[in-house]
Amino acid sequence: MTETNKPAPGMNRRGFLKAGLAAGGAAAFGGAAFSGAAGAGESDPLITEVQDWNRYLGAGVQAAPYGVPSAHEAHVVRRDVEWLTASTESSVNFTPLHALDGIITPNGLCFERHHGGVADIAPADHRLMINGLVDKPLVFTMADLMRFPRENRVYFLECAANSGMEWRGAQLNGCQYTHGMVHCVMYTGVPLKTLLDEAGIKTNGKWVLAEGADAAGMTRSIPMEKALDDCLVAFKMNGEALRPEQGYPLRLCVPGWEGNMWVKWLRRLEVGDEPWQQREETSKYTDLLANGKARRFTWVMDPKSVITSPSPQMPIAHGKGPLVVSGLAWSGNGRIKRVDVSIDGGRNWTTARIDGPSFSKALHRFYLDIDWDGSDLLLQSRALDEHGFYQPTKNALRAERGENSIYHNNSIQTWHVKEDGTVENVEVS
Amino acid sequence: MTETNKPAPGMNRRGFLKAGLAAGGAAAFGGAAFSGAAGAGESDPLITEVQDWNRYLGAGVQAAPYGVPSAHEAHVVRRDVEWLTASTESSVNFTPLHALDGIITPNGLCFERHHGGVADIAPADHRLMINGLVDKPLVFTMADLMRFPRENRVYFLECAANSGMEWRGAQLNGCQYTHGMVHCVMYTGVPLKTLLDEAGIKTNGKWVLAEGADAAGMTRSIPMEKALDDCLVAFKMNGEALRPEQGYPLRLCVPGWEGNMWVKWLRRLEVGDEPWQQREETSKYTDLLANGKARRFTWVMDPKSVITSPSPQMPIAHGKGPLVVSGLAWSGNGRIKRVDVSIDGGRNWTTARIDGPSFSKALHRFYLDIDWDGSDLLLQSRALDEHGFYQPTKNALRAERGENSIYHNNSIQTWHVKEDGTVENVEVS
CATH class of the missing domain: 3.90.420.10 (Oxidoreductase, molybdopterin-binding domain)
Structure with a gap:
């Protein structure tokens, strides 16, 4: 595994927003306005439809003293195996x-x-x-x-x-x-x-x-x-x-x-x-x-990370262009210093952007904003904590601990992103 | 209002924990142990009672994919007037x-x-x-x-x-x-x-x-x-x-x-x-x-704070001794630099301890750990933000803005703590 930290293929950051939106589904809108406070414009089937929900009074404040998520989020729940x-x-x-x-x-x-x-x-x-x-x-x-x-x-x-x-x-x-x-x-x-x-x-x-x-x-x-x-x-x-x-x-x-x-x-x-x-x-x-x-007494949870999106439950639905790669990193030793992301199964690494608070022994959120060219990806992330400890590959972990264990697997995870945007859990050798 | 920032009466911090627990209801326990993993001891009516809930299997993990609070916390809900x-x-x-x-x-x-x-x-x-x-x-x-x-x-x-x-x-x-x-x-x-x-x-x-x-x-x-x-x-x-x-x-x-x-x-x-x-x-x-x-266009929410406990809905139930005075402070200008607490209606002020993260334009949590002597208190808190803006008294706010307004009341709030521990919303002149 090389340590180049150079931009991986397809990761040209400049101008990707401009380029991407054309491909990404945000339609240029030719001057018609909502018939709202700012004055009426030409009607458009799409806009007429999205205005519909402001015709009706919504639920009042007493419906739920202790609030619950939207019914549209019913799939976001804890699940067992x-x-x-x-x-x-x-x-x-x-x-x-x-x-x-x-x-x-x-x-x-x-x-x-x-x-x-x-x-x-x-x-x-x-x-x-x-x-x-x-x-x-x-x-x-x-x-x-x-x-x-x-x-x-x-x-x-x-x-x-x-x-x-x-x-x-x-x-x-x-x-x-x-x-x-x-x-x-x-x-x-x-x-x-x-x-x-x-x-x-x-x-x-x-x-x-x-x-x-x-x-x-x-x-x-x-x-x-x-x-x-x-x-x-x-x-x-x-x-x-x-x-x-x-x-x-x-x-x-x-x-x-x-x-x-x-x-x-x-x-x-x-x-x-x-x-x-x-x-x-x-x-x-x-x-x-x-x-x-x-x-025994292996208490500390070693540095670890995982890409949460895209991932098998979060396939890419929008095709080529701008793609937010997002994930979590954490270490029982303290703060996360850096997270690297690879799109080619660990051959090349790019440093991700850690965003939000960095607390000791807390989750850290990272992002890599890339321009996806539509080809297969082998997505990996690798955490480095403030004490210099790296997340190992799965094979490195096995070499040290064998294959009998269940606990303390902090190794690098691989997602295979396919051309159709679906994602599968795989191993790379 | 003086600016002494000296400890207010009854706020001797040294040794208050030792002194307070005797008054506070934590019973010294004379050597009998739970009949648990560490070996059986003499039985005690209290201890027998609290052991009861480990005799039964509890609810399984599938009871609530999206979890809800304990039924014992049913009173902690949003409420209207x-x-x-x-x-x-x-x-x-x-x-x-x-x-x-x-x-x-x-x-x-x-x-x-x-x-x-x-x-x-x-x-x-x-x-x-x-x-x-x-x-x-x-x-x-x-x-x-x-x-x-x-x-x-x-x-x-x-x-x-x-x-x-x-x-x-x-x-x-x-x-x-x-x-x-x-x-x-x-x-x-x-x-x-x-x-x-x-x-x-x-x-x-x-x-x-x-x-x-x-x-x-x-x-x-x-x-x-x-x-x-x-x-x-x-x-x-x-x-x-x-x-x-x-x-x-x-x-x-x-x-x-x-x-x-x-x-x-x-x-x-x-x-x-x-x-x-x-x-x-x-x-x-x-x-x-x-x-x-x-x-018009009075957008910024000025520095403000309030003591959340004790407060009218959180009376003191434990009598004299150690008391955690806790509250929230915030400012639309940025971070909170300091929160002062008064127990005598604003005559003397003691700097509170801000604990937890300090984010710009976010709530800040403050505490003042005091030894309550059981007398009446007029509790107030006063926030100072990083740009030097202080929370005003209610009368100072009225002097500037009159009494016609509803919005942007960031003035100092007063709680009257009575000898029996009940708390009432009052004004001090």
């Missing part, structure tokens, strides 16, 4: 990344992953206990927690198994399924450090066990250094209370680390002197290597 | 600011203001026309617009009439009603400049008329300097398609300027050499002064 799990209570659905833009995921579209269903918790009855190697064990009500100084932070949350099915080859046809176990919201909560300091950590307290109040009793061990760094005990996401499937009324945020550790329905934090070796950090969420040994 | 408007189609409801945190407003809670109801538009049939003093009149489909380079920006949107009822005195008891005609989301769209450049602005083109496809045919004149500066033709909010009540499928963003200009269901942009003097910029959305003359 039926054969993937045995029951809905221990299952997953996927964020429709292909249909979204920017870096904020609407709460109603954040993917779900449960091990014992969605706990139904009355917040007034919920408690958070801190026990173990602390000076003063404590039990907090939700009202207690609301009295500590708060922080607001935007973080991505990615399941360790995101893209796991792709490890052995291109299998799922759409970035919703291949990469949709990630979301990004603004959390409001109390730093975990504040609560641990309140209880007083004993000198031999080196680990924190986070335990959920769900039927699965999700429990994970977190090293004290991380617990005191940037973890949040969060009660709001995107401004409002956590959604039930995201841990209402309380979840732990473990920024940049695998989603399984972001314990939902958080009810207990125990301080100990060593990790607890829970099921979810021994039997599961370890990475089986080719030699039969497993990597 | 019944007597305020004659019909629901030309009415308003209000963002529940008191119940939110951070700076992002969830799409389902963004206030609505319509003049002819919510237009029901099929995006495939929608068109945006650019006509008037341009070299090449154009009509765009939604698909055409998706081919231009995009931007992602977080902006507040405030109705010019927000807080309008308060001009003549404290009337509405709750910040949802006094200040709830504001929201803040991340927009994705195409710069208006890009589209105008595509059509080619003639040299005498100095104004742009934005026209909506709703029954009200909302139309506003925008000076070309603003149109070419930071306006966006947006199709997404917080990542997903615009909500119907926010202009689906297309709205104009006019950052920092009054919400009425952010034309929803955008269907036409006409370039002209002077403003159009539309109803919404002559009969309405002008500010009648005491002398009978009206200020």
Whole structure:
């Protein structure tokens, strides 16, 4: 793979808007005006039709105190893969990344992953206990927690198994399924450090066990250094209370680390002197290597990216000409420094434009605005984070970790864009 | 009003957490543990109760492809004021600011203001026309617009009439009603400049008329300097398609300027050499002064802030001790530089902590963490923006603009916190 970063073929940026619109369907309009406020002009069948909806009063403001999307967007929903799990209570659905833009995921579209269903918790009855190697064990009500100084932070949350099915080859046809176990919201909560300091950590307290109040009793061990760094005990996401499937009324945020550790329905934090070796950090969420040994405590989600459009669920419908290539990049190490895009399967790379906020351990939105010549493309994106870590190719990842693993597949994804604009999930050697 | 910025009475920050928790209801817990993964301990009635919900499998992932809030949050909805408007189609409801945190407003809670109801538009049939003093009149489909380079920006949107009822005195008891005609989301769209450049602005083109496809045919004149500066033709909010009540499928963003200009269901942009003097910029959305003359084209939303908690809808339920005073500040001029909070009706001011992102022309979240001594408070907040503009007192605003106006009330709001923790909307002289 060369590192030229020169413009790829067909990427002449100058004047593409002028050239493209002729091809792109925006009709030059010969002087007739809407019969609106600015005066009537010649009528046109098209314009007459589009004026129709201003003849009628629309719905009033009381129709939906809590608003919902347009019926025309009914296809933009989380979706599952039926054969993937045995029951809905221990299952997953996927964020429709292909249909979204920017870096904020609407709460109603954040993917779900449960091990014992969605706990139904009355917040007034919920408690958070801190026990173990602390000076003063404590039990907090939700009202207690609301009295500590708060922080607001935007973080991505990615399941360790995101893209796991792709490890052995291109299998799922759409970035919703291949990469949709990630979301990004603004959390409001109390730093975990504040609560641990309140209880007083004993000198031999080196680990924190986070335990959920769900039927699965999700429990994970977190090293004290991380617990005191940037973890949040969060009660709001995107401004409002956590959604039930995201841990209402309380979840732990473990920024940049695998989603399984972001314990939902958080009810207990125990301080100990060593990790607890829970099921979810021994039997599961370890990475089986080719030699039969497993990597353990592989917490950080490495730099990763995916092109969300065009993609298998977002084919090109408009033919040749201007094309917005858009995608997401993220790294558990910090900020994304650069994203490169290839249209020829990784032979040549062009630096994409990152647009919108760049927060540490959050999604980044990138674009490459190209002039598509109508030929086949092998679209790839490659993220580089601020600490110099690159997203690997799938073959490089396999060479290092074998093919037994499910978790922590952060390799480069390839979409095959065909001449008719349809897009397929493929592998390039 | 003095400018001391010294800590106000009762604001001793040191050690307040230790002191406060004893008063605050977090019980010291004497060694018994949950009968969970970490081993069984002595039982406790409270702990037994809170363990109950992990005995049952919760709901599965397919229950709600598009997720909704917990039933326990059913009170967090947009609300209207019944007597305020004659019909629901030309009415308003209000963002529940008191119940939110951070700076992002969830799409389902963004206030609505319509003049002819919510237009029901099929995006495939929608068109945006650019006509008037341009070299090449154009009509765009939604698909055409998706081919231009995009931007992602977080902006507040405030109705010019927000807080309008308060001009003549404290009337509405709750910040949802006094200040709830504001929201803040991340927009994705195409710069208006890009589209105008595509059509080619003639040299005498100095104004742009934005026209909506709703029954009200909302139309506003925008000076070309603003149109070419930071306006966006947006199709997404917080990542997903615009909500119907926010202009689906297309709205104009006019950052920092009054919400009425952010034309929803955008269907036409006409370039002209002077403003159009539309109803919404002559009969309405002008500010009648005491002398009978009206200020016109008062576009910018001046610096403003409000304490969202405690507030009339968010009384203090926990008694004395640690109290999080939280609020929002914003300015149509740019970033918020500082927010001061007073607990004594404006005699002394303490600088609040702004937390979370600080974007130009976006909401800012501030906190003041105090130790409440249980006495009466007269809570106020005062915003200062990066250009040195301060939020005025209500009396200062009246002295300048009289009492005839409804629009552009950005004055300091006062909440009277009583000894029992209830909060009332009051005025201080």
